[in-house]
Amino acid sequence: MKDPGRRPTPFPRRGHNHAKCVRHALVAAAELCARQGERLTPLRRRVLELVWSSHQPIGAYAILDRLKTDGRSAAPPTVYRGLEFLLEQGLVHRIASLNAFIGCADPGHAHSVQILICTQCGAAAELDDGRVNKALGRSAAENGFSVEGRIVELSGVCGSCRGGGDRARAGHRPHVA
Amino acid sequence: MKDPGRRPTPFPRRGHNHAKCVRHALVAAAELCARQGERLTPLRRRVLELVWSSHQPIGAYAILDRLKTDGRSAAPPTVYRGLEFLLEQGLVHRIASLNAFIGCADPGHAHSVQILICTQCGAAAELDDGRVNKALGRSAAENGFSVEGRIVELSGVCGSCRGGGDRARAGHRPHVA
DNA sequence: GCGGTTGGTGTTATATTATAACATTAACAC
DNA sequence: GTGTTAATGTTATAATATAACACCAACCGC
Ligand SMILES: [Zn+2]
Ligand SMILES: [Zn+2]
Ligand SMILES: [Zn+2]
Ligand SMILES: [Zn+2]
Numbered sequence: 001m002k003d004p005g006r007r008p009t010p011f012p013r014r015g016h017n018h019a020k021c022v023r024h025a026l027v028a029a030a031e032l033c034a035r036q037g038e039r040l041t042p043l044r045r046r047v048l049e050l051v052w053s054s055h056q057p058i059g060a061y062a063i064l065d066r067l068k069t070d071g072r073s074a075a076p077p078t079v080y081r082g083l084e085f086l087l088e089q090g091l092v093h094r095i096a097s098l099n100a101f102i103g104c105a106d107p108g109h110a111h112s113v114q115i116l117i118c119t120q121c122g123a124a125a126e127l128d129d130g131r132v133n134k135a136l137g138r139s140a141a142e143n144g145f146s147v148e149g150r151i152v153e154l155s156g157v158c159g160s161c162r163g164g165g166d167r168a169r170a171g172h173r174p175h176v177a
Numbered sequence: 178m179k180d181p182g183r184r185p186t187p188f189p190r191r192g193h194n195h196a197k198c199v200r201h202a203l204v205a206a207a208e209l210c211a212r213q214g215e216r217l218t219p220l221r222r223r224v225l226e227l228v229w230s231s232h233q234p235i236g237a238y239a240i241l242d243r244l245k246t247d248g249r250s251a252a253p254p255t256v257y258r259g260l261e262f263l264l265e266q267g268l269v270h271r272i273a274s275l276n277a278f279i280g281c282a283d284p285g286h287a288h289s290v291q292i293l294i295c296t297q298c299g300a301a302a303e304l305d306d307g308r309v310n311k312a313l314g315r316s317a318a319e320n321g322f323s324v325e326g327r328i329v330e331l332s333g334v335c336g337s338c339r340g341g342g343d344r345a346r347a348g349h350r351p352h353v354a
Numbered sequence: 355g356c357g358g359t360t361g362g363t364g365t366t367a368t369a370t371t372a373t374a375a376c377a378t379t380a381a382c383a384c
Numbered sequence: 385g386t387g388t389t390a391a392t393g394t395t396a397t398a399a400t401a402t403a404a405c406a407c408c409a410a411c412c413g414c
Binding site: 097152 | 186187188273274291293295296302304306308309311312313315316317320321323324326327328329330331332334335336337339
């Protein structure tokens with residue numbers, strides 16, 4: 001059996017079935033909200049769906065534009081409220097360095113994420129590496145600092161874009177839309 | 178030379194001689210710019226001085242207000258240009274989670290910082306812990322990601338605010354202005 | 355000197371991101 | 385149904401950041 005802990009990349013493969021990503025995220029969100037006694041209203045669900053429209057972080061005003069083309073009445077507070085709810089439920093992550101949002105790949109349990117942002121394809125992915133969190137906590141503690149919140153955002157190039165992945169077969173076309 | 182092993186906190190002590198912090202920063206900046214053949218103009222120097230006006234991160238528009246009260250003609254581009262220059266020279270750091278800026282405590286050599294932000298006193302300090310950087314790089318590499326830029330910002334409570342430091346002597350007064 | 359180039363700053367306008375405040379509607383409890 | 389609360393609609397504005405062009409001073413080659 002192949003090494004179960006080994007993921008070559010947390011980034012999506014080119015041509016992966018993204019509709020499946022979206023469906024899975026929406027189902028997981030519905031289940032999570034049901035468990036928590038929270039209401040995943042149509043608006044909130046739609047905002048989440050729009051966040052998941054790709055693996056590239058999306059800005060609040062891009063979401064707003066798409067809500068408007070839905071025919072729905074929408075203004076900035078509409079989308080920020082939706083995002084606020086989704087952030088509280090741990091269904092999306094905010095990326096401070098981009099002022100943008102990405103769907104959480106593993107909602108339902110507390111985790112502090114390290115966000116990886118590919119500067120080539122624009123996609124973002126998340127890790128939750130215990131060793132990183134431990135190193136951060138230890139470093140802070142040694143300096144008398146007790147950590148409450150962490151923001152870790154790494155920019156660089158993902159495996160697919162560097163060519164180790166599907167780029168060899170795909171020429172130079174980006175592996176995500 | 179500083180105590181090699183043990184720093185109780187990289188945060189400033191209450192009542193420390195902050196004028197000295199400012200003077201030191203300005204001298205170091207002048208030396209750095211001279212070495213690099215860059216021009217630390219009066220405006221840039223003043224922006225840096227304002228960034229250093231405290232150990233709390235300062236926003237661009239707060240800097241702008243203070244430039245205006247200098248009597249100097251100033252608009253947003255004035256301060257953003259100054260900040261852009263200082264960022265390029267590594268003289269200040271931008272804190273993405275606060276949209277604010279802090280003077281670099283150790284300019285003159287490339288370093289990727291971990292910013293500590295005290296939610297109680299509002300001060301920010303920087304670390305450059307090799308183990309953290311190593312853990313981040315290894316974690317990313319294992320996931321096929323090659324890191325170019327890092328943003329690490331930890332919020333929490335600094336040693337001085339928790340009472341291990343000078344708070345015992347200071348009652349509940351904040352240790353920084 | 356002088357014309358040309360560059361870098362820094364001044365100035366006006368606008369883009370982008372986010373929130374305040376209050377009105378209205380939908381969901382729920384009793 | 386009526387009162388209560390949560391969610392959404394709506395208008396306005398705050399906060400952060402950049403575009404575009406004008407001006408000026410320093411510097412360079414001549
Ligand atoms: Zn997908
Ligand atoms: Zn990529
Ligand atoms: Zn100081
Ligand atoms: Zn503190």
